[in-house]
Structure formats: structure tokens, C-alpha cells
Amino acid sequence: MDFAKLLNALPGAASQGVIWGMMAIGVYITYRILDVADLTVDGSMATGGAVAAVLITQGVNPWLAVLCAFLVGMLTGLLTGLFHTAMGIPAILAGILTQLALYSVNLRIMDGKANMAVNVNKYWVLVSSRNVRVLSLQNPICLTLLLTVILIALLYLFFGTEYGNALRATGANQNMARAQGINTSRAKVVGLMLSNGIVAFSGAMLTQYQGFADVQMGRGAIVIGLAAVIIGEVVLGKFFRSLWGKLLCVSVGAIIYYFVMQIVLWLGLNTNDLKMLTALVVAIFLAVPYWKGLAMTRRAGRGKEEKHA
């Protein structure tokens, strides 16, 4: 076991984690705040990547490219939102439908090509996995961390506004929210748009980081997103009660997820088993709060019995 190799791999895992952490923050908005399981993300991640790849290879400023990716991502969220609210399709199905449609849309965006290279030697990109071991501002970790902080700050401010609170109320108790005069359908659409915009943004960053966009790059994104949300909650949840803290937990969760993956690779396990291991890791993190809860109720129950006696 070459421990130095693992340490050397960690910066790469960290920056991949930070980029996926932004995506997971998007997932957090739908899954935790809105209480909607949104499967659009598998498609909107690739949409963001596709938009960024096309624009950057056309020589567009990468900052503008990621902004466009964000906006197009919001449109994908709008589609899911309309499927759900205007057409009455259950949220999970609405997301799956959009995800399906996006496969074709993404192919169209990339002009029928399934895969598009974004050559770091040729184009100006914001982040590249090539610089991940460089000690300078070029290092992708710096910029992605900074963007994560800005993202969290903006979301914190937004969810503090009246409308942001309406969104949270919609997720917390829909009937109550409606009774307060909140248009819950619209709130859900806005939430889905925001979430998918962030996911597409992260897809755009990922495309630059890994050097290519591919119609299949979002495959399994929701699993990684949910894993990050849950790992973050399990590991750090009790230290943070405020919204910004919780969003930070999500980002850290994604980093932990990639650390675990990197360790699994480092251990030299057969990569054919990688997906099974991923599933196991997520399952364990999902089970921990449940087991904790069980232990808690059992203890509480025992306490009651003693009182009765």
C-alpha cells in the first residue's frame, strides 16, 4: 500500500467532489427543501455540459458559457415543473420524462454528436483536472471552492427573502403554505428551475474540468447527488442547524463521497465491483440515521416502561 499515492490522489478527488458538491446543492433544493424527488438532473447535468462545450469551442468566454448553461438548465427545470404542476404528472415521473427528452435535446445541442472534446490546450477554460496538483490560483480547487461559497451565500440570501421562505414553506407543509396564500405550484416550478440551473452550472464546470462533454455524462448523477446530501447530513449534520451550514454539509458530503471512491480505487479493488461498492456506501450512509432513530426509540420506550412500573 502506497500511502503517498493516495495522498497525491486526494486533490483530484477533492476538486471533483467540490464540483459535484455544487450539483448536490441543486439536488438538496428539490429533495430536502421542496420535498420533491427530481430525476431531471441526470439530463440537465449533461445539458449544462453540452451548452458549455459548444459555446467554449466556439470561442465564447467561459464565464458567459457557464452562465448560459445555468439559464438553459433553468429551462429544463421549467419543463419538469410544468409537467408536474400544469399536467398533474407525479414529480418523479415528470423528472424521468424530462430526463428522457433531454437526451435528444443534448444531442441536438451538440449537433448530433454524442461526445465533444474541450481541449484544454486550445481553449480558455475555467478549471482543468490537469492543474489539480499545481500550487497556484490555477488550481481548480480554489475557483470551485470560491464558487461554492458564493453559491451558498446567494442561496442563503435568497431563502431568507419572503419568496424564499414561501418556497421552504411549500416543501415543509403544502396545505399550510397554500392556506397562507402561497401559490405552491409556482413555488415548485421556481424551485425546480433553480435546482436544475445549478445542476447544469455544475455540469458546465465538470465538462471543463474533465475536458469533454458527453450525452451520457449525467448518468447516475442523482445517485451521487443524493449520496452527497445524505453523507453530509450523517457526518456533519449535527454541527450545523442553519441553512448555509446545511448547504456546506452537502458540499462536504460530495467531497467525502469522492474520497471514499478514491480510497476504494487505491485499495486496488476490482473496478468491476465499483458500482456495487458505490451502492453499498450510499446504503450504509442512508441506514445510519435510521439505526440511530431505532436505538433512540428503543431507549425512549424502555424509559417509559420503567416509569409505568
Place this chain on the structure above:
Amino acid sequence: MKRIASLLLALCLCLSCVAVAGAEGKTYQVGVLQLVQHVALDAATQGFQDALKEALGDSVNIEVKNASGEFNNCTTIANDFVAGNVDLIMANATPALQASVGATGDIPILGTSITDYGTALDIADWTGTTGINVSGTADLAPLDGQAEILNELFPDAKTVGLIYCSAEANSLYQVRTIAGYLNELGYETKEYAFADSNDVASVTESACECDVLYIPTDNTAATYTETIANVVIPAGKPVIAGEEGICVGCGVATLTISYYDLGYATGKMAVKVLTEGADISTMPVEYAPQFTKKYNAANCEALNIQVPEDYVAIE
């Protein structure tokens, strides 16, 4: 938080320098990054390993890692190789190559099973060498030759259905190219693209309206040959395949390159890079050394097709 991160980063750098110094001059570390498990790619990896082992014996340590079809894993695995400071990376299939190129500009990378390096690396004026730390072997099948064997076996057919996976850029390239050759030979061609395992059967079903079907060297199609066979054989439609693996599963005949040989050729290039210090940026990309006309005896019998004598039966 940031200070801890930068400290950690610095620590990593120091330790990696130590690690490199320690490993110098003993065995070569080679990382193989393969996109997905299937016959052709597996054969290429095998050929690569055999060539390296033959030339270098125990003085090479090959680590094979498979991304199991998940593109994101390619980046993670490439990062793992770069972190381990391997002497050479062999990237099997296009996304594996792109992820490796994204991860390092210094470590030599050899690709294999790449159809077109110009497209994969976004090099506009492709001349045969990359000019960067990349070379390798291309699996571009002889498409004009494949159009010819289709013509040889089915001279009376009118329409040819071209089946491929819309998620694969290399397949689209091949389909468009061979359509040109087939049109010249007087066939009418039609594209049938499927997205994934779920619509392979139904897309193939609709393609059966054509007289003959053609499938290029498509990684996804190669994975689902059984599904395709279950549709085309009962429908009585012959499939000309882009490579042997697909032909074994659902085809009748192919003009194929051997992925094993291709991997083997890549292995020889690796030996040159590792031991002779060859400059990878000026090494021209190599193509398959020879093509063989092959046929699938069982499927030909089932569809009542006679093949000329110069075709070799696939074992």
C-alpha cells in the same frame, strides 16, 4: 477550511515527490483505463498486456481499471493513475482517452479502440500525430471494404438499414461514411439510432423494413448483440457487422480488424515509449495491420446465406 486545504495540498505534493524518487529505475508502472466491459475492448486490453509482458516480463506492472461504462469514473480513475505517477497510461475507448488527456499533459498516453483521434482530441488539421503527450492505435474499420462485402453477399438488396447508438460519436462518423460508399454502389440507406438498452429491440424492429442491416463498431451495440439477434434472426434480416464481436453475436459476415492485434500493436508502442524513450508527440497513430473477411456460420445457416470461400468462419 481553506488553510487546511492548502496545507493538505502542500503535504500531498511533498509526499508525491518522495514517492517518485523512491520508485525510480525499478519496474515500469502502466495504468490501463478501459471504458466498459465488452468483447472488443477486453481483447484490446488483453493484447496490450500480452505485448508488454512479452517484451518487459516482470519489469512492468500493469494495473487495469474499468470505468464500467460510467464516464465520471473515467475521470476518477485517470486521477488515480496520475496520482500514482504511472509511467504510461493506456486509454481504451474515446471517453477514457479524453479523461486521461484532461488529467495530465505530461504522462505519455496511448489510446486504443479510438476511431478518429482528430475528433476525440479536437484537432482540426489532423495529420497523423498529435503533437502532445498522446499517440496510439485507431480501430477505424475499412468502411469501403465493408460496403464491398455487403455488395458481394447481397447484390440484389435495395435498402440498407444502418443501426447505431446515438450516444456514440464514432458510430455516427462510420455510419455517415459507409452510407456514402453504399449509395455509390446503388443502395438506399437509412439511419436507425437507438439511445440505450431499452430501445435497442424496438429500433432494430423498425430497421427490419430494410433488406440488409449494417452495424458499425459501436460499443453499445456490441453490448446488446443478443437483443439485436433476437429480433433480426426471426425476421430473416442479415446483419453485416463492423467488427468480429458484433458479428459473433448477431451478424452474418464482417470485414474485421482484430482488437487483440490492435491492443498488441499498442503494447509495442508502449515498449518503445518506456524503454527506448521514443517521443510520443511525434509517434504517428497506427492503424490495424490487416483485415479479415469472416462469417458467422450458425447465423448464415439460419438465414440460408452462402458465403464465398475466402471467408473465414468465426470460431
